[in-house]
Amino acid sequence: MTTNISDPTKSAELLSIVVPVFDEEKTLAAIVEKLLAVPHLHEIIIVDDCSTDATPEIIERLAAEHVVIRSVRLPQNQGKTAAVKAGFANTTGSIVIVQDADLEYDPAEIPDVIYPIVAGFADVAYGSRFMVRRAARVLYFYHYLGNKGLTFLSNALTNLNITDVETCYKAFRGDIIRNMNITSSGFGFEIEVTAKVAKLGCVLYEVPISYYGRTYEEGKKITYRDGIAAFYYAVRFNLFCSRKSSFKAVPEISNRLTPLLASKQDEKS
Numbered sequence: 147m148t149t150n151i152s153d154p155t156k157s158a159e160l161l162s163i164v165v166p167v168f169d170e171e172k173t174l175a176a177i178v179e180k181l182l183a184v185p186h187l188h189e190i191i192i193v194d195d196c197s198t199d200a201t202p203e204i205i206e207r208l209a210a211e212h213v214v215i216r217s218v219r220l221p222q223n224q225g226k227t228a229a230v231k232a233g234f235a236n237t238t239g240s241i242v243i244v245q246d247a248d249l250e251y252d253p254a255e256i257p258d259v260i261y262p263i264v265a266g267f268a269d270v271a272y273g274s275r276f277m278v279r280r281a282a283r284v285l286y287f288y289h290y291l292g293n294k295g296l297t298f299l300s301n302a303l304t305n306l307n308i309t310d311v312e313t314c315y316k317a318f319r320g321d322i323i324r325n326m327n328i329t330s331s332g333f334g335f336e337i338e339v340t341a342k343v344a345k346l347g348c349v350l351y352e353v354p355i356s357y358y359g360r361t362y363e364e365g366k367k368i369t370y371r372d373g374i375a376a377f378y379y380a381v382r383f384n385l386f387c388s389r390k391s392s393f394k395a396v397p398e399i400s401n402r403l404t405p406l407l408a409s410k411q412d413e414k415s
């Protein structure tokens with residue numbers, strides 16, 4: 147990997163966290179508090195997708211209290227994909243990860259998720275809820291079926307053996323995600339980005355994570371319509387989209403990646 151990666155020796159510039167938010171007044175402050183404790187944090191970019199509850203005031207307060215927090219507000223509600231896209235454009239870190247604003251994923255596990263990239267053997271790393279690390283809430287069977295079907299179709303088209311394509315924990319080398327053209331809407335990002343990192347030939351790892359899922363009564367927003375759209379996006383972005391059009395400038399991928407942090411042994415010497 148050679149293009150546009152920030153100086154690997156500067157761990158202070160390591161990790162950018164993008165938080166897409168829509169009406170999450172109940173959980174936003176709690177999730178941000180956990181994110182502030184993540185090692186090697188460089189910045190948190192909170193993207194408010196035109197929330198209608200107290201979310202904007204909470205973001206304003208958090209940004210005033212912590213210099214690492216920056217916020218973007220979209221003029222109208224456009225969906226998670228538009229929010230993460232706006233967030234990515236504002237990042238500068240060597241690694242970029244997405245963190246949903248609910249409490250379904252535990253930021254304490256972010257260091258594990260990004261480890262394959264930090265250590266230099268991956269370009270992209272996903273946290274998988276089907277390789278359970280500590281605990282996974284038992285929830286909707288039809289969501290499970292939808293995710294399995296979608297993961298199956300995405301894998302069949304990318305020839306990558308992923309277990310959880312819809313996971314929120316997706317981490318990328320910064321130059322890869324900043325260079326990607328993202329054109330889907332709604333929740334299409336998960337499928338689109340997977341198709342495009344596959345086209346690029348990225349080295350992708352999965353890491354087990356926990357899942358503290360929430361119900362619709364507790365605020366879950368994704369619907370079966372998003373699931374149907376995702377099947378469409380799998381076909382569109384895998385079969386009708388070229389590698390060249392997937393990126394502003396196609397990032398260079400090398401088989402010999404460089405660790406982004408000095409190992410403990412290097413630090414001692």
Ligand SMILES: Nc1nc2c(ncn2[C@@H]2O[C@H](COP(=O)(O)OP(=O)(O)O)[C@@H](O)[C@H]2O)c(=O)[nH]1
Binds near residue numbers: 194223227230367
């Ligand atoms: N920006 C944006 N984010 C949304 C929207 N709907 C949901 N989200 C966010 O996307 C994340 C995931 O939403 P959720 O309903 O929990 O879906 P799931 O975790 O993928 O099943 C949460 O952080 C939501 O706040 C939306 O319309 N716009």
Ligand SMILES: [Mg+2]
Binds near residue numbers: 246248250
């Ligand atoms: Mg969620």
